[in-house]
Amino acid sequence: MEEKRIQTDVLCVGAGIAGLMAGIRAAERGARVVIAEKGHALHSGRGRGGNDHFWCYIPEVHGRDVNLFMKESLKTPKLKTMQSGTALNVLRTFLEKSFDIVKLWDQWGIPMKYQGRWEFAGHSFPGDVLTHLKYGGRDQKKVLIKKAAEQGAEIVNRVMVFDLLRDKDRIIGAIGIDTREDVLVVFESKAVILGTGCLDRLYPAPVPGWMASIPGNLTLTGDGRAMAYRSGAEIVSPEMPKRHVGPRYFSRFGQATWVGVLRDPYDKPIGPYVTRPNRLYGDMTPEVRGVFLQELMNMGRGPIYMDCRGISKEDYEYMMHWMWHEGNAPLLDYMKEEDIDFRKHPIEFQAYHIIPEGKIGINERAETCIPGLYAAGDESMGGIGCAATYGWIAGQNAADYAQDSPPVDGGGIQPEIDKKRQMIQGISTRKEGADWKEVNIALQQLMQDYAGMVRSETMLTAGLSYLRRMRKKVDQSLIARNRWELTRCLETLNLMDLGELVFISADKRKESRALHSRTDYPLTDPVMDGKEMVIRRKNGEPVVMVKPS
Amino acid sequence: MPPVIDREKCTACGACAEFCPEDVFFGSANGSVPQVTYPEFCAHCSCCVYVCPTKAIRLRIPFPMQLLYKDPEEAVI
Numbered sequence: 001m002e003e004k005r006i007q008t009d010v011l012c013v014g015a016g017i018a019g020l021m022a023g024i025r026a027a028e029r030g031a032r033v034v035i036a037e038k039g040h041a042l043h044s045g046r047g048r049g050g051n052d053h054f055w056c057y058i059p060e061v062h063g064r065d066v067n068l069f070m071k072e073s074l075k076t077p078k079l080k081t082m083q084s085g086t087a088l089n090v091l092r093t094f095l096e097k098s099f100d101i102v103k104l105w106d107q108w109g110i111p112m113k114y115q116g117r118w119e120f121a122g123h124s125f126p127g128d129v130l131t132h133l134k135y136g137g138r139d140q141k142k143v144l145i146k147k148a149a150e151q152g153a154e155i156v157n158r159v160m161v162f163d164l165l166r167d168k169d170r171i172i173g174a175i176g177i178d179t180r181e182d183v184l185v186v187f188e189s190k191a192v193i194l195g196t197g198c199l200d201r202l203y204p205a206p207v208p209g210w211m212a213s214i215p216g217n218l219t220l221t222g223d224g225r226a227m228a229y230r231s232g233a234e235i236v237s238p239e240m241p242k243r244h245v246g247p248r249y250f251s252r253f254g255q256a257t258w259v260g261v262l263r264d265p266y267d268k269p270i271g272p273y274v275t276r277p278n279r280l281y282g283d284m285t286p287e288v289r290g291v292f293l294q295e296l297m298n299m300g301r302g303p304i305y306m307d308c309r310g311i312s313k314e315d316y317e318y319m320m321h322w323m324w325h326e327g328n329a330p331l332l333d334y335m336k337e338e339d340i341d342f343r344k345h346p347i348e349f350q351a352y353h354i355i356p357e358g359k360i361g362i363n364e365r366a367e368t369c370i371p372g373l374y375a376a377g378d379e380s381m382g383g384i385g386c387a388a389t390y391g392w393i394a395g396q397n398a399a400d401y402a403q404d405s406p407p408v409d410g411g412g413i414q415p416e417i418d419k420k421r422q423m424i425q426g427i428s429t430r431k432e433g434a435d436w437k438e439v440n441i442a443l444q445q446l447m448q449d450y451a452g453m454v455r456s457e458t459m460l461t462a463g464l465s466y467l468r469r470m471r472k473k474v475d476q477s478l479i480a481r482n483r484w485e486l487t488r489c490l491e492t493l494n495l496m497d498l499g500e501l502v503f504i505s506a507d508k509r510k511e512s513r514a515l516h517s518r519t520d521y522p523l524t525d526p527v528m529d530g531k532e533m534v535i536r537r538k539n540g541e542p543v544v545m546v547k548p549s
Numbered sequence: 550m551p552p553v554i555d556r557e558k559c560t561a562c563g564a565c566a567e568f569c570p571e572d573v574f575f576g577s578a579n580g581s582v583p584q585v586t587y588p589e590f591c592a593h594c595s596c597c598v599y600v601c602p603t604k605a606i607r608l609r610i611p612f613p614m615q616l617l618y619k620d621p622e623e624a625v626i
Binding site: 039040043048158179209210211212213217219247248249250265266303305309327329330331333334335344346347348482483484487 | 567571586587589594598608611
């Protein structure tokens, strides 16, 4: 396997919204920037195909008091967009900066205004402050890629960064594989910004027999979180599950774009919020309690339908406009082919699989606790607005840090590189064993059965020991028949590391809260309000602490 | 299996294979109609559909992912 070395000041891992924004800003600050993307920047990450909502604070719309807006934003359902446990100073910094980012995007060619105005809709109850700006994000990746090129940031596609390189307590780069050619890529970098997004492939898909039936991306495997954890950074509350809601089986995000009412088979609304399609508010029931849809199914009271019948002509055109921008072209194309019409056909909705939290802990400068290591996006807070804003903040601070840092001495890392090379060679040359899919399915089974919707100390402890036992065998028997499978293997190893963290933290959180449900601790512990489980590797072992968020 | 390439329209430009985020066309040869090597890994994101200069690609949504809807004209309830 050939080795390729790339030297840079700032390495962005992931060319999603956060990674691209980080790269753009760091390059603008004068840093040499490389953005490494394991897929292709054009359609990678949750930003693929577009988005239509951007949480932000606009003083001329929301008033001068950002604290009031923040209070509104923190009403529980809104935490759907944001990862729980985000520190208040981190949130405030985001809100204060968000309008600048909105204006930049508009300047660069992403339409942030609708019919000449700031248009806010969705994600709010009737009568509440509207917190999400509707914007035309269909071509956002193209625009950001172009901007990155203009600033001189280099995007390297088809390279999966799978581990960080450290020299004592300093980050000095990262190591990756080319996902097509037999090449090991070593980055020597003064600063690294992780923007690898969510953890979509740890739990079985909503249709367990069809792995691709997830609302997210199969390649969002928490690579950044796993690398950050292995390098000693803090992972915050990985035990907290999130479950989104959307069309049954044809899994998609963007439920707030649907202008309709969730109804039971007798056309009765299942929630108390709307009785007619309302373009400003949608139906907030799934944001209040998404699993309610599953509970109704379990009681035999389903199917539950998202019903847009009775929508006005203007509201229908409004909805279709945003559906397009929210990356729902595949859904719209399919509906056209099948003669399915929002205005005539109520469409069944369901609650999707568990997407765990477990962000990398950052401060308001996007710094992790490791010097030179930053994180942004779904890695660190959640939502497009946050990804764009914290990407920017990370890029700025990483560039400034790199400027003040001594050059990286790439000399001492050869033993570490050789160790990784051996590991990869092992996976690539084994004659027989378990491929990535077999291992991933087995892992998903354990997560579902032992750290799923019903948790207890006995089950979490058993699940962790089964996972660790399996891991020892996987390390000796994982095979990849080609480079594509090798990429999937490295992702699956990351998933296994992160699965362990879920078990450990879930066991330590001795209460029930939101979707973390303990049969042995069924009540919510007020002592845990405003606190998070923080897990960090010390002397090779995970150590959990309870910290204020 | 998704995606489906219409061989009459395909000019073998390779754009679908170049940009697919999941690299489902992995191993396709330059200058030939791309092959869908990993159809079950397709995320149905339509990147290939919209990047194709001759509109030669469509997604065939697999049955486990079919949309479920009520047709009020047929419905019993």
